[in-house]
Amino acid sequence: MSQPRPVVAGATYLLTRRALRRHLLFRPDAAMTQLIVYALAVSAKRYGIRVHALCAMSTHLHIVVTDVDGVLPRFLQFFHRLVALGTKAIRAWEGPVWGHEATSAVRLITRAALVEKISYTLANPVGAGLVRRAREWPGAKVLVGELGRGVLRAKRPDVYFDPSNPAWPEDAAIALTLPPSVAEDDADVFRREVGAELGRQEAEARAAMHRKGHRFLGPDRVCMISPDDRAASFEPSRGFNPTFAVGRGHADVRRIASAAVRAFRTAYREALERWRAGLRGAVFPAETWWMRVFHGATVGDAVLVL
Structure with missing residues (x-):
């Protein structure tokens, strides 16, 4: 039995969920990017969720959100269902889409945690050895300059979503907001902090690739891999699913x-x-x-x- 977890209205979280057995079901082609952005925009609007950052990897999704009304489980259930059913239609996939592990929902308590985890979200394709810089990732993502002022927008996908159902508008959009602890007059400073941390994480990832003698796959080849394949890199089973993060230097x-x-x-x-x-x-x-x-x-x- 999993540990009970508090659901706190107004809390900000890093959300992560993985595809079944690390299949590349969310390969960042145009159809999948459209599906993920549309599903996120519709779901966030339905449950009053504020979206701050996003990176849709081929095997998993990272999203940083604030749960304004304390309804995070409802949002996750709805959003993950839309992504799963849309993915099954796009990929002609039989069986489950999501892995058996529960969604990771890490509450971000401090500003340092926000900076580190948003940067981690954006840097994920670099850390995975796929592209040299986060901005090169061809899938659904948020750039540093879009934090707190960008918009995620997508047209209704041609699969699964019934055009006659008013729940599925022809166009869906969600404005990217700043975390509630970051004031508007502090937005530029916050973006610079995230940019600096992102640069640090990207540099570390490139150095690690150089030490191993590996090359980055590149955005074009990323989109050519079969979604039926599975990630081949070693990844240990998640033995610890943290409840919160405080960032470096906040032991107290x-x-x-x-x-x-x-x-x-x-x-x-x-x-x-x-x-x-x-x-x-x-x-x-x-x-x-x-x-x-x-x-x-x-x-x-x-x-x-x-």
């Missing part, structure tokens, strides 16, 4: 956040034991989602302090 914040998560899990388990014993008046911690939404459980007023 990490200790506080760890204590808060432990307190949430302890309170949740104690309430769940009472619930299973038939005590329907058991009070769950405020950030409880599943028990509140699907079972009508009572939650407390106190919020998770991070």
Whole structure:
């Protein structure tokens, strides 16, 4: 059984989900890029999700969002379903699209965490040895200069989405916003910080490729690989799925956040034991989602302090 996780209204997350067995189902051709951007725009608008950054890799998706209303599970369910059904139609794919691991949702607590994880999202194609610079990636992505002022826009794909259904507009768009902790008058400074960190991560990735004697695949060849293939590089199984990130140099914040998560899990388990014993008046911690939404459980007023 997975650990209970708080769903916090207004929190910013790095979201990651992988394709089944690392198949290259999301190869960055035009049809797949259109599908991912359209599905994200429709889903984010439906659930009030603010989108900050995106990079759609061939085997997985990275998105940085803020969950304004505390409905992240609903958004993920809806968005991942649209991507899966659209992918099955585009690729003529039988069976599951997504891997069996749960979506990774890492709460970004500090500015340092925002800078590092947004940069990590943008730099992913470089770190994977696919392109030399993030801006060369041919798939769905956000550039540093678009943070807080760009727009993701796509026409309705020709597959799966019924043109007669008003839920699927002909054009879908979502404005890229700054994380709520970044003020508008601080936007340029924030973009420079992300740009500097992105440059550092790109340089590290290029140096690692040079040491190994490897060459970058390049944007043209990336789009020529069969989506039925699987990534061949070694990747260990994910043994640890973090709940939050604080960035480098914030050990004090990490200790506080760890204590808060432990307190949430302890309170949740104690309430769940009472619930299973038939005590329907058991009070769950405020950030409880599943028990509140699907079972009508009572939650407390106190919020998770991070």
